[in-house]
Amino acid sequence: MSGIERYAAPRTLEEAAELLSAGGATVFAGGTDVMPQANAGRLRFQKTLLNIGRIAELRGIGESNGVVRIGALTTITELLESPLVRGRFRALWQSCDHFASDQIRNAATLGGNLCNASPAGDTLVPLLVLDAQVVLAGKPNGTLATRRLPLAGFLTGPGRTLRAAHELLTAVEIALPPAGFDSEYFKFGTRPALDIAAISIGLGAVREGRVLRDVRVAFGAVAPTPVRAPRVEAALEGRIADDAAIEAALEAAADEIHPISDIRASDWYRREMVRNMLQRMLCDVREG
Amino acid sequence: MSAKVEIDFTLNGVREQRAVAADMSALAMLRDVVGLTGTKYGCGEGECGACTIRVDGVTLNACLMFAVDCDGREVTTIEGLAATPPGEKLRASFVEHGAVQCGFCTPGLVMQASHLIEKNPGAGEEEIRRGIEGNLCRCTGYRKIIEAIAGAK
Numbered sequence: 001m002s003g004i005e006r007y008a009a010p011r012t013l014e015e016a017a018e019l020l021s022a023g024g025a026t027v028f029a030g031g032t033d034v035m036p037q038a039n040a041g042r043l044r045f046q047k048t049l050l051n052i053g054r055i056a057e058l059r060g061i062g063e064s065n066g067v068v069r070i071g072a073l074t075t076i077t078e079l080l081e082s083p084l085v086r087g088r089f090r091a092l093w094q095s096c097d098h099f100a101s102d103q104i105r106n107a108a109t110l111g112g113n114l115c116n117a118s119p120a121g122d123t124l125v126p127l128l129v130l131d132a133q134v135v136l137a138g139k140p141n142g143t144l145a146t147r148r149l150p151l152a153g154f155l156t157g158p159g160r161t162l163r164a165a166h167e168l169l170t171a172v173e174i175a176l177p178p179a180g181f182d183s184e185y186f187k188f189g190t191r192p193a194l195d196i197a198a199i200s201i202g203l204g205a206v207r208e209g210r211v212l213r214d215v216r217v218a219f220g221a222v223a224p225t226p227v228r229a230p231r232v233e234a235a236l237e238g239r240i241a242d243d244a245a246i247e248a249a250l251e252a253a254a255d256e257i258h259p260i261s262d263i264r265a266s267d268w269y270r271r272e273m274v275r276n277m278l279q280r281m282l283c284d285v286r287e288g
Numbered sequence: 289m290s291a292k293v294e295i296d297f298t299l300n301g302v303r304e305q306r307a308v309a310a311d312m313s314a315l316a317m318l319r320d321v322v323g324l325t326g327t328k329y330g331c332g333e334g335e336c337g338a339c340t341i342r343v344d345g346v347t348l349n350a351c352l353m354f355a356v357d358c359d360g361r362e363v364t365t366i367e368g369l370a371a372t373p374p375g376e377k378l379r380a381s382f383v384e385h386g387a388v389q390c391g392f393c394t395p396g397l398v399m400q401a402s403h404l405i406e407k408n409p410g411a412g413e414e415e416i417r418r419g420i421e422g423n424l425c426r427c428t429g430y431r432k433i434i435e436a437i438a439g440a441k
Binding site: 003004009028031032035036040045049053077100103104107192193194 | 293
């Protein structure tokens with residue numbers, strides 16, 4: 001039997017941080033991860049059930065000085081409907097398009113997807129490609145303090161992040177990529193809707209003529225967290241995506257991923273899929 | 289036992305005040321507390337869409353929503369939709385196209401269809417298919433459901 005003693009739905013970040021500082025709170029926004037995890041016995045409710053979904057300052061997508069701030073409560077549907085996301089962060093838009101179902105996209109929030117920290121989390125791979133930062137806020141000593149972490153460092157393991165118990169993830173910040181930067185997301189599951197990725201790949205680069213610059217590659221569901229692949233990036237950086245460069249990238253990818261076998265796919269299958277799908281994506285780049 | 293929380297919301301256009309357990313789902317509240325059983329419990333984890341309701345206009349899986357989160361919001365269930373012209377139109381079209389077999393998925397599909405038509409009145413077959421990707425039907429093979437939704441626009 002769960003024993004929630006208190007329910008709170010604060011309207012300001014200050015109030016929420018205050019409640020979190022008191023300790024013993026289960027935080028939820030959309031509820032789409034918390035509810036099934038609680039039902040399956042994988043999450044035990046703390047004394048306080050804290051609904052952060054009413055905090056207006058955690059909403060909205062805006063740009064200032066070349067940095068796009070996406071509030072933690074932005075739903076996946078809102079990301080899909082944002083011209084800014086669609087125009088500048090194509091891989092992120094594609095990951096939202098492949099995300100669960102309409103009903104879940106209407107409820108699920110970006111902050112929730114990040115804090116759930118699934119190795120297969122859909123938005124995580126494109127956000128790694130976009131060099132996203134997470135903003136955390138807490139009130140450890142009575143005053144609201146904010147810190148920023150690169151997403152890559154924030155994610156520490158399956159379901160684990162560097163968010164302290166007294167902190168809330170308030171926003172994601174993405175510096176607008178250089179002109180000409182384009183990105184692509186690939187997700188493989190057994191069916192298009194409502195599936196969890198067996199593997200996913202994010203690829204981003206600027207194409208100068210035929211040469212690739214600012215190459216960024218990330219993989220999902222092949223390691224304890226979604227990961228950037230610096231050696232794959234190095235194999236492609238400053239090069240033309242010809243057969244030799246593509247082969248070097250595929251070899252680097254094989255060394256950089258550490259897949260496991262689970263209910264969705266075997267280790268061998270994940271390796272084959274990463275190799276073949278990364279090859280397909282890079283061939284598409286070569287073909288222009 | 290979890291604490292009971294007083295909530296105040298609009299259900300099918302009527303103000304509701306209820307005391308619900310903090311860990312209860314919106315689906316359990318609708319079925320077991322309020323007594324509206326049109327919203328179905330299928331999988332309990334957001335995969336099947338049988339519990340689809342509308343909250344502040346958008347569709348959600350009631351099984352993934354905390355009942356306490358209904359506080360201050362506008363909730364519409366199949367019972368509420370059925371009493372409106374778009375609901376009547378959908379019902380007639382589902383009947384006309386033979387889109388109902390066992391009927392268990394039907395309330396969720398009609399709810400999702402209402403949202404999809406409202407959002408994209410010009411939706412073609414591909415968009416209808418995408419729009420109902422969160423709703424499972426194990427009888428019809430979907431063809432008749434898609435025709436019914438197309439016929440209700």
